[in-house]
Amino acid sequence: MPDLPSTARVVIIGGGVIGCSVAYHLTQLGWTDVILLERKQLTSGTTWHAAGLIAQLRATANMTKLAKYSQELYGNLEDETGVATGFKRVGSITAALTDERLEELHRQAAMARAFGVAVEEISPSEVKAKYEHLNIDGVTGGVYLPLDGQGDPANIALALAKGARQRGARIQERAAVTGITRAGRRVTGVDWLGEDGTSGHITCDAVVNCAGMWGHQVGRMAGVNVPLQACEHFYIVSEPIAGLTPMPVLRVPDECAYYKEDAGKIMLGAFEPVSKPWAVNGIPADFEFDQLPEDFDHFEPILEAAVNRMPMLAEAGIHTFFNGPESFTPDDAYHLGLAPEMDNVWVAAGFNSIGIQSAGGAGMALAQWMDAGQKPFDLGDVDIARMQPFQGNKTYLAARASETLGLLYADHFPYRQKATARGIRRTPFHHHLLEQGAVMGELAGWERANWFANARQVPEYSYSWKRQTFFENIAVEHRAVRENVGIYDMSSFGKIRVEGPDACAFLNHIGGGQYDVPVGRIVYTQFLNPRGGIEADVTVTRLSETAYLVVTPAATRLADQTWMMRNRGDHNVVLTDVTASEAVLAVMGPNARTLLQMVSPADFSNEANPFGTAQEIEIGMALARVHRVTYVGELGWEVYISADMAGHVFEVLHAAGQQIGAKLCGMHMMDTCRIEKGFRHFGHDITAEDHVLEAGLGFAVKLDKPAFIGRDAVLRRKENGLERRLVQFRLTDPEPLLYHNEPVLRDGKIVGHLSSGAYGHHFGVAMGMGYVPCAGQSVAEVLGSSYEVDVAGRRYAAEVSLKPFYDPTGARTKV
Template sequence: MRGELPSHAQVVIIGGGIVGCSTAYHLVELGWKDVVLLERKRISSGTSWAAAGLLGQLWSTSPLTRLAKYGADLYAGLEAKTGQPTGYKRHGSIRVARTQARRSEYMRALGMARAFGIRMEEISLEEARRLFPVMETKDLTGAWFQPDDGVTNPEDTTQALAKGARMGGGTIIENVKVLDIDVRNGAVTGVKTDRGEIRCEYVVNCAGMWSRKIGKMVGVPIPLVAAEHMHMTTEPMEGVYKEMPYLRDMDGYIYIKEEMGGLLMGGFEPMAKTWGVRNIPDDFEYTRLEEDWDQMELFIENTIIRVPAFAEAGVTSLTTVPESFTPDTSYLLGEAPGVRNFFVACGMNSVGITSAGGAGMALATWMVNGYPEEDLWPVDVRRYHPWQNNLKYIEERVHVESVGNLYSDHFPYKQPSSSRNVLKTPIHDRLKKMGACFGVVSGWERANWFAPEGVEPKYEYSWGRQNWFGYSAQEHMNIRENVGVYDLTSMGKFLMQGKDAEKVLQMICANNVAVPAGRVVYTQLLNERGGIEADLTVTRMDEEKFFIVTAGATTTRDFDWIKKHIPEDAHAVLTDVTWSYVMLGVMGPRARDLLNKITDADLSNEAFPFATAREIYAGYATAFAIRMSFVGELGWELYIPTPFAQGVFDELMAAGEEFGVKLCGLHAVDSLRLEKGYRHWGSDITPDDTPFEAGLGFAVKLDKAEEFIGKSALVRQKEEGIRKKLVIFTIDDPDPLIYHDEPVYRNGEIVGENTHGSYAHVSGHSIGMVYLGKEDGITDDWIMEGSYEIEVENKRYPITIHLKAPYDPEGKSIKA
């Protein structure tokens, strides 16, 4: 279907796979009729047609699980709505474990399922064989059944979404190639094709494995490449039946489902084959790649272990197709940084069929409302830095582990092994010599813990106490009792400058930043609903210059958010200076004593009180010193010009020998901040949570003269009262460890899930946070009246709720 190319459209969607069709479907459902979808060949002819069509609902976070559940429900009613058959069936799924480690993973997943409202239960191996009669179970450590999972026909479902989009007024044009995208004044204005131009207000990049190329047209990084994915089908087999649930054996890297009375088997191998990295043929359409039986050997061997009859089954086909993968195996969604109204939904990591329904809905809602209705940070396209669009970086990661990570053990704190040592701080090699074991956040190499002499700084993963637990505890306690130094150069650092800098910041900050030079302000940036878009500090350097510090993981996102909220006529310039400064934290009761050895500045409380900042001499360098703390102790953050960093570090460590200074890793920083009750954006606070709900009302100044974004929502909430509140808890039993999303019970009923967990080494208990909710208004009395438990690996443990931080609730240490 060629169709006439219109001269104008409100929205142009590039890509007619299931994600593009879902986005078009949902846009017209929400009332945007002037929607045009452009497909280079035919609908579903890229990679959607060849997918296995598995619909799993349980994902790693609550928002993504809700999107997956939405998609499954959408597909269930699509045929009735459009008249287009989809092949949707909800016969459930079985997941099995071969090892104790995998069993622990699934027992924790069982708790997450309860927290997220997903039906899941552990079943006996006998019941597993009854549901999947051809399965061998003697080597398994457990089996779990999810009755609401299902399967669908990928191409038919894509066509149903396309038909629904047309029925709602959308236009779909096939056999048209996008050549370029026009951008003016920082916003998209049109699309150039081989059949003419379309002027538009929005462009949506749903081009699958072509998306990186589309992104380059507007200068936006879309870090993905394609990798080969294979599945094969057999002739009908005895014992296989139509309503059979599909099976995941992740320890064997395989999935298996019923197909025409036989089996369809595919998998995700530890070492994948990338494809088309530098060029995808122009004639690619319903294209099958060359069969590679050597690459299939691992899957076949493991399928024979799980289904012995597979060894004698007749093979009817082997399908090999490319699918796009991202470096962290999460898809890319949202408005791209730096260009207004250029949206992205791609990089689906072989779960496009499962994810497309919810992803299309979420993106369409974002476009129509001007904001996402729920936290989408795990898949936000702004989680990447521009340099991570480097093909060498992406291809190596996808080849070595992105594909395999789908089915590998999902241990806590697991670090990638590929594309490493790319972005290092100037003191990286010094930390390495001192025993640092590095992890990665947003490409930054960061010291997570330090091994003592004679111990290899290498993770030994498990679901219990990993090998670094005791070493990190020592780092934690050294900051509590003495003095420690950590490297947080990865923190995002911006300068806001100009005669309107204060005016702009007053508009976007909930706190009052109209303070004297040298004052530091902790604040949140809010959306119109009062939700927290960023959590950061703003330091006034002089009348027209402000220094902004935010988390390393959110640097791209926060810079983009601030820049897009600077009015066009404002004399205010935002500059990212992250790489210009190294940040060293010097923290602990003896931090002042240590710093006095390398500076002549007066660091007394009278001369340098908490929440102040000034330039000081540190060794031979001039450093910008900020007296703040993310670990709840006396301390300073030293922002050192990059060329001077090694010298200052060496001076600190030499002077610190007198005090028993210890290097501190980021695992300890995390446990320290949780013990002190400090929030972390993306886990404890999100765009769905307000400062009042998160216990951050002290950082909101409703009485400041300027009208800031989100103020009216907070005024309304203050008048009406909050319905949920973030509280801290500790587990009474010192043994269990928690990570995230474990269900929390109040009086025997689930009331929330742990936002993020660590270990409070001062008290010797696991610690976390949870939002407690009550529809008619929540009070501290109601909270403390309840009896609480947390579920860890299918066992409940009593917990103690804390309305204030368990450690130093009055904040005396940081002001010492």
């Protein structure tokens, strides 16, 4: 084996399609000191047996952008490198067998138009015309994407590798990484061992974990958490079929199947509802281009349906029955970015059977992130920082992976909850809420009451794109908060204690608000990046002269704390996750003060506890701290209780609440109330890509204080004017439902899409938020236009406002 250099700027671990893509894109940006180490041979893990389906449309605008980039890249690679990628635009068809699936496809088609993807809704007969071999019995319709394609997975990876080599990267096969050395929060180097017994150590500035199904193991070496699990993935390839010509890729998700024509044969692949995790206790050391044992019994139900759906399969023999492993993540989104635990370990792994279509764009995005030191655009869907530490648990991963493979082709109903690996993180109120009819959802492992069933209902979800079984339950909870008082559990929200002599100075450096406030004051604020984008949306409460509590969304606690830590600089502060130490009950509604006065001798008046302040109280026989803030737009308090006294406080509040008709409420109610009030949802309405002024949050940024991250970008945008604005939409028709990504039309032309949506039960119509262009336009011009929202291909008129439709002055929160 040739000697490897002893130093490198970056070592990429893994020679599948994503490792090759990262190397390709780093060298494209001028990085030459790049080494890629592959334990066996390039593509020998998963890439070599991938189906090579290359679709454009993904669940969000940025993921679609990356998939489109992959297509364009693969189309040009052959000219650049001379390696045939087999890329061809054959188009794709997805056929629905139910009305619910058809609505999903029509919503996806509308979304595709908003994202600039060519798409056609087609009838069953049009499906048949484009795919003559299909039995269309039971087909309710479909969608056709003419520019989707397919390619040769191994050759795409080899072309990327050749492109990287041509620009100076060193790609070394048969060199396994055996160890990673560390100093504090940085990797210092990589140990490798060649198959011929040679070994060495490479000192490096950074490591990229592109190890695919070995990504979890390599992550452990580097001291980082990369939750993924290999599963068996099955497909068959028919014998040659006479007269079979190139056809679009066909997906029939209701039968868990996809079909691809390849050189006169048909490939039938499956995403079965209950899959088979593989190698839970470790992948065999000699694994290389290996197949797993056949399991015809497991695949037989898929094949039976396929023979009916594609009758020519009944006549053709099976040439190949293939079973090979692919890695899946807990939420079916891949892992990309800088690992939270270390400051120079990057991850691109866990591609959930869409690695070929994702690798080009993911490699480009990661390379730009590494080169510039900040994300090129919002990557929250796939940012590795979204993963919680417990999700690296192998027992958890095996249980969850048995479901996530099948979820790729399951109905993607709104509010759909994972069914496996549940019950891991429970708040102190968990059993109290279940006793009262709570129907739990899961977020970041937390079990959260999403809604409450009544005595006549089965306390479980029954999914639909229309009004679901809990629609009226949420309306009742919504009305309780708007008209009386509601109680709900907010314990899952992240709590980060910032403490030390420099706590105030540190927060004033990292955040856009002013934190030099009296003890007990609460500041609603954002942490900005240098572009003025929003990295975190939080409240900060001053607990003492040297201590603050930062409250974050449940899903972003780790990401937010990591951002704070990486921007700590020389400030003398300690950051501590205290989420589990305090439970939180929100008491919200016009009678919230009445209820709290029934159980506490504290003074809840405006004079003693004005909006935006916290105070220590007695409640029942316990102690607590109340924060007077709201995410539902009503008078209310968040009651923080140490975990040991939480059960008692719940019982006291609930018993007193029964005397005045208080209602236990869930997270879905909180979302319907906040949408009426125009409160932003981090990850949907506001992200790292969205400028704080364009998001309408300039009031929370204090430009009269010394330099803070993002200040210059805010001043520039203030001077140059906004390019777009986040506006609130309210349909005039009470029937359609909004979720997110529905196209927004202004004067008949698509100008954007909804970033979030929900039903406004107070108004009796669906509502949403989304960005619309406004460069060079006055507010009157923006609001004076005619707006519509496209729901599954049908346009509905919408009213728009920059101010909240509900209580625009905020008077109800301060009574």
